[in-house]
Amino acid sequence: MAAQDLSLTAHLMRRAGFGATRAELERLAEKPYEELVEDLLHPERFPEVERDLLDRYLSEPFATIPVSVGIWIYRMVNTKRPLEEKMTLFWHHVFATGFSKIQNVNAMVRQVESFRRHSLSNLRGILTALSKDPAMIFWLDNSENHRDEINENYGRELLELFSMGVGNYSEDDIKNCAKAFTGWTFAQPIPLYPQGEFPTEFEYRTDDHDDGVKTFLGETGQLDGSHVIDIIVRQSATARFVSRHLYNFFVADEAQVPAWSEAPPRDPAAIDALAKAFESSNGDIRSVMRVLFNSDFFKKARYGKVKSPAELVAGVIKLAGTHTEPNRGLEAVGVAAAAMGQSLYDPPTVEGWHTGREWIDGGALNERVNFAVDELDDVTRPGIRDIVRRIAAEGGSLAPGRLVEQCVELAGPVQVSGATREAMLRFAQAGGELSFESEDAAERSARRVARLLQFIVASREYQLA
């Protein structure tokens, strides 16, 4: 197979998933690209992550947030349905709900499971499930949104952040949207003490619902929340807003969301193409993603997007080949992502995380580099051993230039700059030719390969997907 194919496959797997090992890449690249995309778009063709194994080590119903984050990262690393998991993270980015307020692990885990279940379905279904999700209802106070006293928090954010973006509706639309969602609440949960955390369920209270006539985005009637969602999904503003979110998450970093009403997209034609796919499928996310992954603008967008902490952490773990089975160490991995600025299940505010370049500041870069370097600071890690084995298989001794080239290739392939390559070359040259001829030499060589891999994950380029 051509090296170009492998690099494109690696790109697809970084964006549509959380990266792939060399062995996975070689296997995946045997399929034509379009078929690979179809496999990604149809997660049901592949088995789910095995629950019983997870439950044996980390029992989720009684888990803490760090354990649940660890389990989620385990899924990102080990899932056979990478796009399903990536879309789950996408919806969590967009529909940012934070444990800081919810204070119920179970409710957060269930919300994210709902995103997973609906990951590639129709936006109408996704927004309906979202509007009925107890964590969301509590997060944006729809449980306080009453027939006689509206609380417009959910109504506003549903339009501003979850579907259309500012500038496409009036303050009256917000109020009427809020009215349409009165009575959408959850059942009184079982008290926390002494029973512990129990999930609650959506409850529709007709006695608290304002069934009066309302006008929303020009349509008038006895509108309920579900009518409002129907109207939202029909708006071309929604098609464009969702497309831009998808572009920003999967293709290239856009300006931060609040700028979207004023700053044009960086690739207007791409947004047009995605919005068209959205409209012609009446909001089917799978159809939009098919257009996205098969487009030239996607295929060309390599190594230009800043990895989120979740992507960085999962990618490094895949490279190291660790955490292929559930274990308690996964908690620490979740803590590492939080230290880089992404507390999964707990985004800072309803606007979610600032992405792109804003993932990086001194503190975050410090955490990213140290986590990645530490994860590869052990030559016995399966991923490192595999790369060492592949390099040793070339036979004989290896010149420094070839060594650097191989490391860069096998760790990605990563697209590195001249400065990075030269710095690595200087290190490689200082150690002379690489040899596996004696046991001692092989051990020394393995350590040098591991150190080069550490430099790669510490590099500027590795911060990008």
Next chain:
Amino acid sequence: MAGNGKSLDGNGKQPVLVVVQMTGGNDFLNTLIPYTNPVYYDSRKTVGIPEGQALPIDDTLAFHPQAAPLKEMYEHGKVAVIQGIGYENSSRSHFRAMDIWHTCEPDKIGDEGWLGRAVRKLDPEKENVLTAVNFGRGLPRALSAPGVPVSSVGDLDNYGLMTGIEEKHRMEALDIFKEMYAPAIGSGPVMDYLSQTGMDVLKGADVLKQAPAKYSSEIEYADNSIAKSLRDVARVHLADLGTRVFYTNHGGYDNHANEYPDHPRLMTELSGAIMDFFQDLKQHDAGDNVVMLVFTEFGRRMKDNGSGTDHGSGGGAFLIGDPIQGGLYAEYPSIRPDDWLYGEDMRHTYDYRGLYATVLEQWLRIDSPEIVGGTYEQLSVLR
């Protein structure tokens, strides 16, 4: 007056600014409460603070009961309250409103922060990578400006690159890191930014590691995020590393629901942490060149919604410290129903850019018009 920002105060110390951001839109009406006004109680049947609990400072206004430390500092003349602060057509979006405060650009999307621009003037030659230090996860837009070095510290006690590599190899690894992050022409804005950030961490970490080692204090800060952050500010300030601008934030002010008990908890945490911070500085004789600015992105509505309050306008900000002439500044927003904006919001009475200009010109001693985008009415708030 305004110069290059190098001027010293009377004691030969550089003026230092500490910014505390209350994220989420603090409810000003429940922070400085019009406790004798019936309109307040009519409007706030659920979240209103009973007259007997509020902490009066005069016949009309009282601090929140949980803000007792703030009130105490107010009585000692160290707290200036800037009432009714805001701007025309206040945005009700957190994101946008915060951006407007950070960039001084209410009408378009700005990408340069006001403090980033200030740092550019304070340290034009980029002599000190610690001229501005942020504590917390994520760099606020206020501090970002192309080419301006800013250190952002998540964990002061573990700041430093490749600390996991054994010591005998670490220096070599750091050398390689330095080469890999060397700025190169034509590599694009993201790579440039990564280069600069990497180099700043490398330089900053070397210096910052002195701070925890040097610090000792009798003050026991509380166990919450803002107390930890202000303790970090104190540790770095006391290490005398040349930092002129500190930034940190305290989250959770978006009290649409459960304003009680959430808002009282925030008031306890924030005012307690501020009090501890200034006492810490005082004990080290290091408070006379520090001014703290506390702000939020907007105020909240007059009327509560039965559980909390929705996004509004006309908020409040605070300037705190020894150099401050305590008292009430600008006008409390009118709470007469006839004056409400959109029938539910308090009108702002003072433009936030005037407060920024005051801090920039009178405290940091740098020109403000190009930083805040024009000339705004300043306050006479410094001693």
